[in-house]
Amino acid sequence: MTHKFDVVVIGAGAAGLFCAGVAGQQGLKVLLVDHSEKVAEKIRISGGGRCNFTNRDATPAQFLSENPHFCRSALSRYTPQDFIELLQRYGIPFHEKHKGQLFCDRSAEDVINLLLAECAAGQVTRWQPCSIKSIAGPEQTGTSGYQIESDRGLIEAPQVVIATGGLSIPKIGATDFGYRLARQFGLRLVEPRPALVPLTFDGDNWAPYAQLAGLALPVLIETSAPDASPKQRKKATVFSEDLLFTHRGLSGPAVLQTSSFWREDQPIRVNLAPGLDLAATLLRAKASSKKLIANELASLVPSRLADAWVSQDPALQRPICDATDKALLALAQRLADWQLTPNGSEGYRKAEVTVGGVDTRDLSSQTMESKQPGLYFIGEVVDVTGWLGGYNFQWAWASGFACAHALAARHASLAEAA
Known part of the structure; x- marks a missing residue:
């Protein structure tokens, strides 16, 4: 019929x-x-x-x-x-x-x-x-x-x-x-x-951050070609959303949005402390505080994130008053412009x-x-x-x-x- x-x-x-x-x-x-x-x-x-x-x-x-x-x-x-x-x-x-x-x-x-x-x-x-x-x-x-x-x-x-x-x-x-x-x-x-998919990273390179699984925070995020000029980067789509750390990589609305634009071998750039002048804040703290750098940083970003960043650099594992300006400026720069390249995504x-x-x-x-x-x-x-x-x-x-x-x-x- x-x-x-x-x-x-x-x-x-x-x-x-x-x-x-x-x-x-x-x-x-x-x-x-x-x-x-x-x-x-x-x-x-x-x-x-x-x-x-x-x-x-x-x-x-x-x-x-x-x-x-x-x-x-x-x-x-x-x-x-x-x-x-x-x-x-x-x-x-x-x-x-x-x-x-x-x-x-x-x-x-x-x-x-x-x-x-x-x-x-x-x-x-x-x-x-x-x-x-x-x-x-x-x-x-x-x-x-x-x-x-x-x-x-x-x-x-x-x-x-x-x-x-x-x-x-x-x-x-x-x-x-x-x-x-x-x-x-x-x-x-x-x-x-x-x-609109979570991004993943190489296991060994991701090891310092896997401990942050479950941590969420607001960020600014974008992706652009590795050789993008400053002019091209200006045109990149930047999202202001929440980022979520996972055992295998990054997720949350910020990463899902960015994943639609991301292509293989492209880095992503993340500002983990949007709205803050980290360099000026850390240098001011150096002049007046005897706290550990990790403790000072924890007043600006989540404490787990502060600990993970400081633990990767012996020059930062000390009171902030003993740190060099160069080390503090490098820390601020890395948190404000964290660049990393996914090895893939979680797929379909x-x-x-x-x-x-x-x-x-x-x-x-x-x-x-x-x-x-x-x-x-x-x-x-x-x-x-x-x-x-x-x-x-x-x-x-x-x-x-x-x-x-x-x-x-x-x-x-x-x-x-x-």
């Missing part, structure tokens, strides 16, 4: 669910397919289970892409305020944590239930679990649409939306399906890599998102349709990646919304031509 729909959306995550619901409410007969039993696992685990569903301050400036202007159109047509109003219509309570980040008061399940209700309002048919075996385009089928072989039978539709996400967190179902399909239809890819298993994906040169920024007519890509599978803090969900809503309205317009055009 052949199942016929106006649109097939593959991937029941944030972008796929939202797009399916909006398209269904535009009057389209929509099938939503996912290979997992549960929908939206990434929503369920995000924000510590409370889903950081958007950011009030989202602009194109918070998104990475080979074409940074690509996201502008979709983001302008479906804004954070639009999604906030949708939550309010469903009576879902939420709060702002900081820096515009919005979270559910109760649980991420509220957002999932909202998306399912939107799909129900659009009379969307959902098949789960359902695996896609192959997709043939009009060129192969000799028809005007797509034929999709699934483990629930053959599906025919003139329009197909790929919302299968990236490679991040394979244990909840991430696959490379979207990338493989893009290649099948001759679309280009920007090489995917893990992002701990990455919150994937940088890279379907090349935006092969997609329409207004519709999300690819150069293969009737084939659309939305959400994380596209080479658009937001910063930490609700931006990636906003891209899911915005790209899904733009796509849904384009589906309806193309459907009407096809009907008129027929």
Whole structure:
């Protein structure tokens, strides 16, 4: 038996669910397919289970892409305020944590239930679990649409939306399906890599800092090429966030943000005492204090951090009044501009998102349709990646919304031509 729909959306995550619901409410007969039993696992685990569903301050400036202007159109047509109003219509309570980040008061399940209700309002048919075996385009089928072989039978539709996400967190179902399909239809890819992910360091070099595991503190952090000029460094993206030491390296919002920009062999630079003039403070203390350097330093930075730094240099293991100016200035410089080179990251298993994906040169920024007519890509599978803090969900809503309205317009055009 052949199942016929106006649109097939593959991937029941944030972008796929939202797009399916909006398209269904535009009057389209929509099938939503996912290979997992549960929908939206990434929503369920995000924000510590409370889903950081958007950011009030989202602009194109918070998104990475080979074409940074690509996201502008979709983001302008479906804004954070639009999604906030949708939550309010469903009576879902939420709060702002900081820096515009919005979270559910109760649980991420509220957002999932909202998306399912939107799909129900659009009379969307959902098949789960359902695996896609192959997709043939009009060129192969000799028809005007797509034929999709699934483990629930053959599906025919003139329009197909790929919302299968990236490679991040394979244990909840991430696959490379979207990338493989893009290649099948001759679309280009920007090489995917893990992002919003902890960074790791060589074991021997990290040994002095492994004892700091669990320590968190506010820092300024950036990454730039090893041979970056002062002018290039001025343009580097600097984040003011909390850093977390781990047994294997560094994590916390500061590092997750920086990891999206970091490339192999690039150093990162960390100011462990932002807002303080360490050199002047230590030199003043030298003139009036007989305390150990570690004790004086512990009044400026966490004591565990002070002990770890001082323990690496015998010239610092003495009262501050006995230290040379040179040693104190070197200590201040190292804490204010700590330079270190990761040997890698924790990879896709701990990455919150994937940088890279379907090349935006092969997609329409207004519709999300690819150069293969009737084939659309939305959400994380596209080479658009937001910063930490609700931006990636906003891209899911915005790209899904733009796509849904384009589906309806193309459907009407096809009907008129027929």
